[in-house]
Amino acid sequence: MLRERPGLLSVVLPAFNEALNLVVLLPELNRVMADQAEQLELLVVDDGSSDDTALVVQSLIQQGLPLRLLRLSRNFGKEAALCAGLDTADGDVVLIMDADGQHPIATALQMIDEWRHGFDVVYGVQKGRSETQSLARRSCTRLFYWLIHHGSRINMPPNAGDFRLLDRRVVLALRTLPERARYMKGLFAWVGFKAHAIEYVPHSREHGVSSYGLLQLLSFALVGLTAFTKMPLRLVSVLGLLVSVLSLVFGAWVVLEKTLFGQPVSGFTTLAASITFLAGVQLLCLGIIAEYLGRVFDEVKHRPIYLLQDLTPPMSGGGGEQGEGGT
Numbered sequence: 001m002l003r004e005r006p007g008l009l010s011v012v013l014p015a016f017n018e019a020l021n022l023v024v025l026l027p028e029l030n031r032v033m034a035d036q037a038e039q040l041e042l043l044v045v046d047d048g049s050s051d052d053t054a055l056v057v058q059s060l061i062q063q064g065l066p067l068r069l070l071r072l073s074r075n076f077g078k079e080a081a082l083c084a085g086l087d088t089a090d091g092d093v094v095l096i097m098d099a100d101g102q103h104p105i106a107t108a109l110q111m112i113d114e115w116r117h118g119f120d121v122v123y124g125v126q127k128g129r130s131e132t133q134s135l136a137r138r139s140c141t142r143l144f145y146w147l148i149h150h151g152s153r154i155n156m157p158p159n160a161g162d163f164r165l166l167d168r169r170v171v172l173a174l175r176t177l178p179e180r181a182r183y184m185k186g187l188f189a190w191v192g193f194k195a196h197a198i199e200y201v202p203h204s205r206e207h208g209v210s211s212y213g214l215l216q217l218l219s220f221a222l223v224g225l226t227a228f229t230k231m232p233l234r235l236v237s238v239l240g241l242l243v244s245v246l247s248l249v250f251g252a253w254v255v256l257e258k259t260l261f262g263q264p265v266s267g268f269t270t271l272a273a274s275i276t277f278l279a280g281v282q283l284l285c286l287g288i289i290a291e292y293l294g295r296v297f298d299e300v301k302h303r304p305i306y307l308l309q310d311l312t313p314p315m316s317g318g319g320g321e322q323g324e325g326g327t
């Protein structure tokens with residue numbers, strides 16, 4: 001059975017220095033989305049921008065656009081900005097889009113259509129992304145998904161990002177998750193619900209540059225791994241076992257060689273190579289354990305995920321409460 005069009009549709013747009021893009025995107029979104037729901041709320045989360053992002057939104061509010069502005073007290077990162085948006089959005093349906101205009105509005109309309117056909121989560125999958133990446137990067141990505149897939153029960157689709165539509169039930173489920181490591185892609189997969197994928201080709205950025213270089217992506221992948229799977233820790237144990245068995249065999253061989261054939265243990269080279277190799281393995285394993293310890297350290301501090309500087313009141317007719325910062 002087809003769902004009615006939503007009473008309130010919230011579009012959450014995390015924005016970090018996106019004034020030039022928002023000037024174009026927001027009026028366009030308003031024009032196209034207005035008849036998709038009885039009421040529309042465009043919620044811009046200003047993630048500590050140093051440009052005119054907030055001013056642009058405020059002037060568009062003056063012009064009568066159905067906008068809400070949520071300002072964080074500093075730059076907390078996209079994941080925290082998304083959480084702030086999801087904690088504040090009052091919609092029966094919440095759509096998450098980038099504020100740089102890279103996510104096609106036509107795909108967003110398709111997402112709403114799929115929601116009306118009964119899906120609770122509709123997520124965008126970037127078409128042909130892996131073909132443009134280097135072999136090294138593709139191998140790392142494959143290892144990452146292999147570890148997540150085999151080390152946890154969640155099914156995290158590759159090439160799917162934050163461009164997605166969520167039913168209110170999913171948003172409420174996400175709000176109950178207490179962890180500080182907001183690896184949203186993993187959290188979206190963790191909560192489950194009936195999901196559907198839509199392929200899309202992102203537009204290129206009109207203004208500004210992407211905030212995510214290779215280093216940021218690597219550190220982001222580490223957050224994802226330590227938050228969603230203990231597999232690397234198990235691999236450390238397996239490696240330890242393997243090295244122990246091998247040294248036992250090697251030790252037995254050395255003793256046999258000496259007693260049966262009278263050969264003395266040969267060479268400084270073997271000794272030096274095995275000591276440095278084992279020192280490397282041990283440091284690597286310590287590093288893996290330290291990553292998990294760091295995750296625990298971040299979690300036990302219980303700091304809020306973000307802090308609000310200010311928030312415009314809910315749309316008239318929307319029944320939501322004021323957000324109060326992350327818990």
Ligand code: UDP
Binds near residue numbers: 097210211212
């Ligand atoms: N973003 C944010 N806080 C940040 C970095 C980025 O809210 O610290 C927003 C940014 O304004 C954009 C979205 O997250 O709307 C995606 O960022 P970006 O375009 O830099 O990433 P990419 O599209 O390259 O993955």
Ligand code: MG
Binds near residue numbers: 098100102205210
């Ligand atoms: Mg972008």
